[in-house]
Amino acid sequence: MSAPALEVCACAARLAGLSISPALGIFRPAAQQHQALIALAQDPQCCVSILVSESELVGYVAFHPPSAIERWGSDRTGEIIELGAIEVDPCYRGQTLAKRLLQASFADGRFDHTIVIATLYAWHYDLKRSGLNEFQYKRLLEKLYRSIGFEPYRTSDPEIRLSPANALMARIGPGCPAAVLAEFERLRTQPA
Ligand SMILES: CC(C)(COP(=O)(O)OP(=O)(O)OC[C@H]1O[C@@H](n2cnc3c(N)ncnc32)[C@H](O)[C@@H]1OP(=O)(O)O)[C@@H](O)C(=O)NCCC(=O)NCCS
Numbered sequence: 001m002s003a004p005a006l007e008v009c010a011c012a013a014r015l016a017g018l019s020i021s022p023a024l025g026i027f028r029p030a031a032q033q034h035q036a037l038i039a040l041a042q043d044p045q046c047c048v049s050i051l052v053s054e055s056e057l058v059g060y061v062a063f064h065p066p067s068a069i070e071r072w073g074s075d076r077t078g079e080i081i082e083l084g085a086i087e088v089d090p091c092y093r094g095q096t097l098a099k100r101l102l103q104a105s106f107a108d109g110r111f112d113h114t115i116v117i118a119t120l121y122a123w124h125y126d127l128k129r130s131g132l133n134e135f136q137y138k139r140l141l142e143k144l145y146r147s148i149g150f151e152p153y154r155t156s157d158p159e160i161r162l163s164p165a166n167a168l169m170a171r172i173g174p175g176c177p178a179a180v181l182a183e184f185e186r187l188r189t190q191p192a
Contacts, residue, residue: 004051004058004092008104012041015048020057021089026126033087040064045081049105051088051097059088061101063116071157071187072117079180080187081111083118083145090129102148112173115184118145119157122165134165145169158192 007014020034027033040046040062051059066072066082088097105111118141125137132140142152150169160166168188172181 002053003095004053004097006049006051006097006100006104008049008108009047009110010041010050012038015041015050015057018050018052018055018057021091023089023091024057024060024087026087026124027085033085037062047105047110049101051092051101053092058092059097059101061086061098061105063105063111066117070119070159071190072119075183075187077177077180077183079114079177080184081114081116083116090126093129098144099147102144106148106171111171113175113177113180114173115176115180116150116171116173117184118150118169119160120167120169121159122163125165134163138165138167142167142169145171153188155188156190156192157188161192 015038020030022030024030024033037048037060041048046064048060048062050057061083062085063081064084066075066080072080072082086098120138120141122134125134127134127137130137148171150171153168153170155168157168160168170184
């Protein structure tokens, strides 16, 4: 099997022209996830980086403004971005593709004036396929995200505090304005 091609911030038309691997179903059924990724790619505030093998989408990472239903959605600066989902087809896991997807997405500095958050929820972990327990899986993701500059942060966010296997991580861009950092601190610590 040849290595999939990596494309950073693919446009909606490109995504729509691909099929999606049915194995990309960790967040929602693959067909629905495909439509969600196409919708995100239409928004200039979002970025969907992809792995493609013979016109099939076999992996992706999606960045978007936080949803209004999360506390992070009340960001008053509009500069906090969420790494909302990352998924690699099980046939291609363990080949550093997730790491490369992330590295490529940050490489041109597009997120250097923002804070990118990642909310790690145990109910999204692929424990069955990985054979890991939820704390081992959390460590795997923490290590993966640390490799591109994320750090873990304590938070009062009740959803994250639902499980000790959940976590908040964030990458504070080197050019991030003080006002964005202050807003991140406000949201991170606001009473539940
Ligand atoms: C998490 C995920 C994206 C990783 O994809 P991947 O392409 O296999 O990851 P990589 O090959 O880049 O590996 C990243 C690191 O994780 C480690 N890793 C990956 N799979 C592992 C496993 N099953 N057991 C232990 N370590 C593992 C790798 O060894 C690597 O660490 P290293 O840099 O020390 O070598 C993939 O497992 C996946 O799609 N999981 C389901 C979706 C998911 O959990 N998303 C996050 C939800 S919050």
